[in-house]
Amino acid sequence: MPASVPDSAAATAASSVTNGDIPTPHTVEEMKPDPKWIPLESNPEVFNAWAGKLGLSTKLFEFSDVYGLDPELLAMVPGPSKAIVLLFPITDVTEQKRKDDDERLAKEGQPDIDPTLIYIKQTISNACGTIGLLHAILNSDIVLTPGSPLAKFIDLCKGRTPDDCGKLLEETTLFAKAHIDAATSGQSTVPAPDHLDTDLHFTCFVIAPSPETKEKRLIELDGRRAGPIDHGPSEQDKLLEGVAKIVKERYISVSSSINFSMLSLGPHID
Numbered sequence: 001m002p003a004s005v006p007d008s009a010a011a012t013a014a015s016s017v018t019n020g021d022i023p024t025p026h027t028v029e030e031m032k033p034d035p036k037w038i039p040l041e042s043n044p045e046v047f048n049a050w051a052g053k054l055g056l057s058t059k060l061f062e063f064s065d066v067y068g069l070d071p072e073l074l075a076m077v078p079g080p081s082k083a084i085v086l087l088f089p090i091t092d093v094t095e096q097k098r099k100d101d102d103e104r105l106a107k108e109g110q111p112d113i114d115p116t117l118i119y120i121k122q123t124i125s126n127a128c129g130t131i132g133l134l135h136a137i138l139n140s141d142i143v144l145t146p147g148s149p150l151a152k153f154i155d156l157c158k159g160r161t162p163d164d165c166g167k168l169l170e171e172t173t174l175f176a177k178a179h180i181d182a183a184t185s186g187q188s189t190v191p192a193p194d195h196l197d198t199d200l201h202f203t204c205f206v207i208a209p210s211p212e213t214k215e216k217r218l219i220e221l222d223g224r225r226a227g228p229i230d231h232g233p234s235e236q237d238k239l240l241e242g243v244a245k246i247v248k249e250r251y252i253s254v255s256s257s258i259n260f261s262m263l264s265l266g267p268h269i270d
Contacts, residue, residue, distance in 0.1 A: 037176070038183035039200065040129025042087040042261035047133055050182040054174070055148025056137060059268055063136075066262035069244040069252075080237040083136035083265040084205040086247060087129075089257040091199075097254065102226040110230045113219065114208035118157045121166035122223030130179045131169070132202035135221040136265045139206045149174055162227070200259060205243045207236045218242045240264060 040046065047063040048056075056062075061082065067073045088094070118138040120131050137150060144151045153172070157165045169175060203222035210217055218234035234242045243262070252260065 037124055037126040037130075037179055039126045040133075040179065040183050040202070042085070042129070042202070042263060044263055046182045046185060047085070047263060049185060050130070050133060050178050051137060051150070053181075054178055055145045055150035057143040057145060061140075061142045061265060062268045063133075063263045063265050064269075066240070066244075066264050069248055071241075074240055074244060077240060077264045078266045078269045079240065079264075081240045081264040081266045082140035082142055082206075082236075084239060084243045085132040085136050085263045085265070086203050086205070086243070086251070087200055087259070087261040088203070088247075088251050089199055089255055089259045090201050091255055091257070093254045094251070097250075098225065101229070105229070106226065111217065112211050113228045113230060114211055114217075116158075117206070117208050117219065117221070117228060118154065118165060119162045119221055119228050120157075120169055120223055121162040123163075123166040123170055127169070127179065128202040128223060129183075130175060131223045132204045132221075134169070134175075135204035135223075136206065139204075139208065139221070140265060142265070162223075166223070205231075205239065205246070207234055207239050218246075220246075 044063040044065055048058050051063070052058040063085070064078055066077055066084070118135070120134060122128055122131050134153070137144075138154050138157065144154075153168075153175075156168055160168070201222075201224065203220055205218060205220050207216050208219045209215065215233055216235050218231040218239065220229040220231060222229070231242070231246055247260070247262070
């Protein structure tokens with residue numbers, strides 16, 4: 001879980017946010033956020049701006065591009081990676097595979113998942129970018145500004161079900177605004193309100209210990225799935241290579257699209 005350590009820049013940014021700096025549920029009088037958000041761009045500047053304003057100490061940790069899956073390109077990524085956020089194209093093949101995997105896991109089961117992991121069920125269309133970002137930050141041992149919106153959101157999510165966490169995200173106007181600000185600040189053209197449908201989706205990968213053996217496991221957190229997915233044993237310094245292998249075998253191998261992108265949450269490098 002993230003630690004809360006003061007950082008002057010992040011603290012200043014977080015303190016400038018309105019609404020008391022605290023994610024709060026809507027009151028009856030407040031308007032709820034749009035049921036369909038603007039798709040978020042897979043861009044480290046966009047992710048760092050979102051997270052930095054709301055509590056990530058970007059002087060210590062930041063999102064970086066993963067330029068390719070070959071060993072020499074993976075070696076360029078600042079490490080060790082704390083989390084990986086993958087953007088991939090949704091196709092009939094990937095959707096069928098997702099359905100088959102969920103049915104298989106429901107029938108056969110999988111190793112127990114670390115109960116302290118925060119898993120957010122996606123209930124808002126196009127919110128997968130923010131959910132991937134949150135999964136990365138909330139489940140990594142990184143530094144957050146004490147009392148920041150992200151730090152408080154972690155406290156609110158602890159012990160809650162995935163559906164409860166999804167509902168909490170729905171009701172957090174501050175995060176909805178942060179998503180809109182980030183989605184409209186990237187390099188891509190912002191789609192018109194009636195053209196918000198997308199065939200791209202974000203998922204996240206982290207390392208978490210087995211609750212029984214304490215062995216480190218590679219866990220996928222995708223808000224559209226039935227739950228977290230255990231991809232087997234791994235180590236923190238092997239996360240990037242492990243995810244690259246999964247992406248090659250389970251995503252790229254069943255797609256003719258080139259619309260893949262990966263971001264790594266890791267140490268800030270000057």
